[in-house]
Amino acid sequence: MAANAAPNGERQRKFLEEEEIITVGGEDIQDGISRCEKSLMGRLLADRLFSRGTMEVALQAIWRHPKGFRVTDHGGNLFQFYFDEEMDVTRIERGTPWLFKNFILNLKRWKMHNPITDADFTYVPIWIQFWELPEHYKIRELGRKLGSAMGEVLDVDLFQVRGRENRIIKARINLDITKLLRRLTQIVGPTNKAIEVALKYEHIEIFCNYCGYLGHETRNCSKQLDDSLRGDVGEEGWGEWLKSKQVGRRKQGSKENTNSNTSSADERSQRKEKLPTLVNLLKEMAELSMDEIRGKKVEDDIKDGSNQNKEKANQSGVVLEISNENSSARNHCQKKMIDGGAVEGLDGMKNLEFCEGSNQSEQPSMKKTKLKQLARK
Template sequence: MARQAREGNSDSDGESDNEVLIEEEDIKKGKEACAKSLIGRVFADKKFSVGTIENAFRSIWSRPEGFRVSDRGGNNFQFFFDNDKDLMKIEKGSPWLFKDYVLHVRRWNNSDRREEREMQGFPVWAQFWGLPECYKTIEVGRKLAEKIGGVIEVGFYEMKGGESRIIKTRVEMDASKKLKDHVCVIGPNHQAVEIGVRYEKLGRFCTYCARLGHEPKGCELLDTDSVMKSVRQDKIGDWIKAYQMGRRINNEFNGYNVPGANLNDQGDKPKKKPIPSWLLNSLSGLSMKETVGAKLAPEVNSSHSKSDSLLETSEANLVDITSASTKEPQEGVQGLMAVEEVQNVDQSYSPRKE
C-alpha cells in the first residue's frame, strides 16, 4: 500500500515538472502587441505562405508602420501594426480582395478567445432582383437576407437598368455553405416568385459546386464527375457577382445585431445554367455602353421555362411572405444618399508567385 502511494506521488511530481506557471506580468508586453493586431483568414482552397501575404498587403495597405504578419495555419494570419489609426482603417475596410480571394480581418480580442477559433465567414452585401414592387419592404428584405446569413443591415438602393429600385442587405455569410443564386418567395396568394441574388466583393467562386475559394477549373467535384462521366449542369450562374453597387435612397439605418485538380481536356464540361428572367429584365434598361464588360452566361434555351426552374427549387431557398410583410413602403422618401461603395483593391498590384 505504501509502495502504491509512493508511486502515485512520483507520477504527480512528474506531471508538475512539465507545468509552467505564467503570471499576468509575464505576458503584459505580448498582450500589448496583440492589442494592435488583426486576426484574418484568406477564404481560398489554395494555401498562401506568410511571406506572400506580408509582401502583398504591405503594398496594398500602403506600408503601415511596424507592419508584420504571423502565420496561424490554414490560411489564418495575424497582422501586427504600430499605429492604431492604420489598424482601424484596415478593419473598417474589410473584407478585402487579394488575387480575387476574400480576406476578412477583425480585431484581436483576448477576452472572448475568438482568435483561437477559425473564422467561418465574413460580411457581404447581397442584392435581391425581381421583387414585385409591393414586396419591396424592409421586413421582406430581412426575411430574404435570413436565407443568406445573419442579418446586419437592410436598405433600398437606386440602380441602373430595367429595375431601378432594389433591396440590398448586409449579411454575415457562412463561407462553408453553398452559395445561393436565387430564392423563391411564396406570397399571400401562394404563388412562387423567383428572386435573383447577386453579391458584392464576393471573390472567386465555383459555379459547378456553388462554393467559395476556387473556380470550376480547380473543382474536385467536377474532376470526379468528369472521370465518372456524370458531369451535370452548374448549380449556380456566374451572374451572381454584382457589377454595380447602387446608391442608397433612404438615410434611415435599418440595422440588426449579429452575434458576435483541373478538368481534363478530353473530359466533359458542365452545362451553363440559363440566364434567369430577372437578370434579363434588369439588363433591358441599360445602354450598350453600360453593359460592356458584364460577364453573362450563354443564351437561354427557349425551351427552358421559369416554372421548370421553380419546381426544382429546394425548400432551403423558399421564403414565405405573409400579408403583414407586404405593406406598401412608406411614401415621401427624400432624395438620394450618394454614397458609393468602393472595392478596397489595388488593381495595379500583382505580387510575385510563391
C-alpha cells in the same frame, strides 16, 4: 541494488521537474498583450497556400501603408496582421471581407481569452442584392425577412442602382461559407402567386461554377474530378451572373453606411458644398457695397475724437454721397465679377481692384461738381 536505485531516483527527480508548473502573470507578458491587441487574425479562403512575404507586400499597398504593419504566418493560410495605430485596425476590420488575389480574406479581432479557431471564420459578412422584386415589395422589412432566411442580418436598406430597376433591396449577412451559394429564393405574396427573387453577391470573385462553393475554381473542384472519373459530369449550375457589377447608393434619408471605408455620395456632396471656394468669397465681397466699407471706417474715425479724424470723417461723408450717385458704375463692376464667376487667384483680385478704382477715379470731378452746386445756393 544501490547502483540501480541511484539512476531511478534521478530519473524520478527529472520527471518531477518537468511536471512543475510555472505561473506567469499578466505583467510578465504585458508587452506581448499590448502588441497583439492591435492585431487582426485572417483566414484566406483559397485552395492554395500563400507565403507571409507575399501577403505582407500585397496588403501593405491594399491597406494604404498602415504604420508598423507586419505579418505572422500561423500555417494553413491563417495569418496575424499587426499595426501600430488602433485607427488602422478598426478601419481594416470594418472593411471585411477583403479580396487577395480574388480570394476572400476574412478578418477577426485578436482576443487573448478566445483563441482563434477555424470555426470563427465560418461566417463572412457579405452584401446580398435582391433583384426582380415588384415595386410594392421593396421595403426594408421584406429585405430583413429575405436576409434572415440566409443568415444573421447585419444591415438592410434600399439602394439606388443603374439599369432597368432603379432601386433594389440589399442586406448584409453573415454568410455561412460551408454551404453552397444560393442562386435565387422564392416568395409568395397575398395573391398566392410565387415570385422568384434573383440574388447577386458583392465582393466575391472566385467560386466554383460546378459545386457552388467559395474558395476554389472549377478546374480545382474535387467533386467535378470525382464525377469525371465515374463518367457522370453534370452541367455547371453557377456562373458570373451571381457577381454584382455595382454596389449602388443608399436612398436619401436612409441611415448611414456601417462600412467605414465607404461613404455615400450624398454625404460627399454635402461636405463639398460646405467647403468655401474662392469664387464664392469673391461674390460675397462684391455684394458688400463700398458705402458699407467706407461707412465702417467713418464710424471708427468719429470715435477717435481728434480734429484731424473729424475732418477726415466729414470728407468721407462727401465721398459716401458721391458714391451713391455713382452706384451704377459700381454695380456694373460687381455684375461683371458675378457673371464671370470663374475668376480665380490673382485675376479675381484684379477685378476687385478694378471695381474699387472705378469709383476713386471719378471722385475729384464729382467733388468739384458738388461744391459748385453748394456755392450757387
